[in-house]
Amino acid sequence: MKRNFNIELEDEIFQKLHTLCRGDDEAIKKYIVQAIKHHVSKDDSSDSSEDKGSLEDYLNKGQFGSRNYGVKGQGW
DSSP, X not given: OOOOOOOOOOXXXXXXXXXXXXXXXXXXXXXXXXXXXXHHHHHXXXXXXXXXXXXXXXXXXXXXXXXXXXXXXXXX
């Protein structure tokens, strides 16, 4: 389902979009939608990368040469 959403843009941003899209209002709308989709999908993927970071932090907590380090799958 599509919904209408009106936003107010600063004049500088609007001028940049207007120039980029050569004054085509439909192209401006598509550009804004694509930018939002990209940003939202980027946020979703950053959540999973945080999980990977926490796993890496977990693995790095172990001491080299200790059993704990080996149990975590490293150092043996």
